[in-house]
Amino acid sequence: MTTDELSLVFAALADPTRRAILERLARGDATVNQLAEPFAMSQQAVSKHVKVLEKARLVQRTRAAQSRPCALDTVRLDAAADWIAEHRRVWADRYDRLDEHLARLRAGEETR
């Protein structure tokens, strides 16, 4: 995944309405109107949010008669979690090395 794509994913996740939409979709596919129902917001506004999620490839849409149901796509969600985990790991390594260093220092003191 490119840097830009990752930015799109995090930006999409940065809005409470969009996260609520994803939570709803995690429980099952839904149409835009179904998604809009719980929000004090126009159908068009929700449609825009869905489009943001679509561009970030967090949701996929299909055709079913006049409705276009939304479905969660977790591939990018995993990639975002991976980015965090990866950099979390580097950070952890750094402190592991610090621990080793301190351990070596302590060992040195003991044999002095």
Add this chain to the structure above:
Amino acid sequence: MTTDELSLVFAALADPTRRAILERLARGDATVNQLAEPFAMSQQAVSKHVKVLEKARLVQRTRAAQSRPCALDTVRLDAAADWIAEHRRVWADRYDRLDEHLARLRAGEETR
């Protein structure tokens, strides 16, 4: 962590410059000027990015003479990863249930 705090974290992660800053900090603490060095951007612009990261509580700052070194704070990073993992889990459960359902259907067909 509140919804607003989570939004701040994801919004902070949505910028490539800020992610690069976090990557740099994962390898060790740094001052604003050190962070600014690789970027074609003013020191003030980087200072603003750091402030965004600070508000999201992804970095902590300390005092050391006239410099104010930045350090990574991974607590919120973990929380963000947890949010993704949690909703990833709900989605996975849904498909596990679907699998079970399909398995039951298949079993029914076999005994018919």
Add this chain to the structure above:
DNA sequence: GCCGTACACAACTAATTGGTTGTGAAACTT
């Protein structure tokens, strides 16, 4: 063929974001 449902496009507005330059303050160096 006409009506309702489900949705999206366009135009507008207000607020936010990401950058700039200019400046000033705090703390160390000499």
Add this chain to the structure above:
DNA sequence: AAGTTTCACAACCAATTAGTTGTGTACGGC
């Protein structure tokens, strides 16, 4: 005491975002 380094505040600007209303279109039911 004067100069340097490190950093942040303020004012400004352009672009983007998050919402609105109004309108149009595609599809299925009657």
